[in-house]
Amino acid sequence: MDSHVLDTLIARYEAEEGRLLGILSEIQEQEGYIPHDLLLMLSEKLGIRLSRLYSLVTFYSFFSLQPIGEHVITVCMGTACHVKGAEAVLAALEQHLGIEAGATQDGKFSVTTKDNQFTVTIARCFGACSIAPVLSVDGNLFGYATPENLPAILAGYGWREHAD
Ligand code: FES
Secondary structure, eight states: OOHHHHHHHHHHHHHHHHHHHHHHHHHHHHHSSOOHHHHHHHHHHHTOOHHHHHHHHHHSTTOOSSOOOSEEEEEEOSHHHHHTTHHHHHHHHHHHHTOOTTTTTTOSSOEEOTTSSEEEEEESOOSOGGGOSOEEETTEEEOSOOTTTHHHHHHTTTOOOOOO
8 A cells, every 4th residue: 555545545534533423513512412312313324333433522522512501610630729728619500400429420521410500520620729629610620629619619600509
């Protein structure tokens, strides 16, 4: 195989991946996430294995397999934030939002509340370690987060405490 043939081969695969990413981006934009049913349909229509589509979707963090809530909360679980109590902040957040305890711990997938108001996800460092622990809501950073000051932060985004 010479260099020219190899270039052709590379271009063919680049084109396929680019095409797939374009289609997946359109789905994400129109649906707000990538529903399983649409991945299945896409797999059948293009003759591409479903596992390949899943590996693409899970590789790129801008794709989501879950519906995304109106507000996205990202909790930093990097070393500095972890040392300063990020785990307690995350646990309190899950409790306030009615998310199953520990559901966001592995950080691979985001978790969205039943009312679709909030999506919680995890980051590894915002580069703001001096104000750890840190979380962001819709891209706005909040430093020195604690379980106690969480309700005030959430209230700024429409959250109200429910009396159980
Ligand atoms: S570790 Fe959390 S901002 Fe750096």
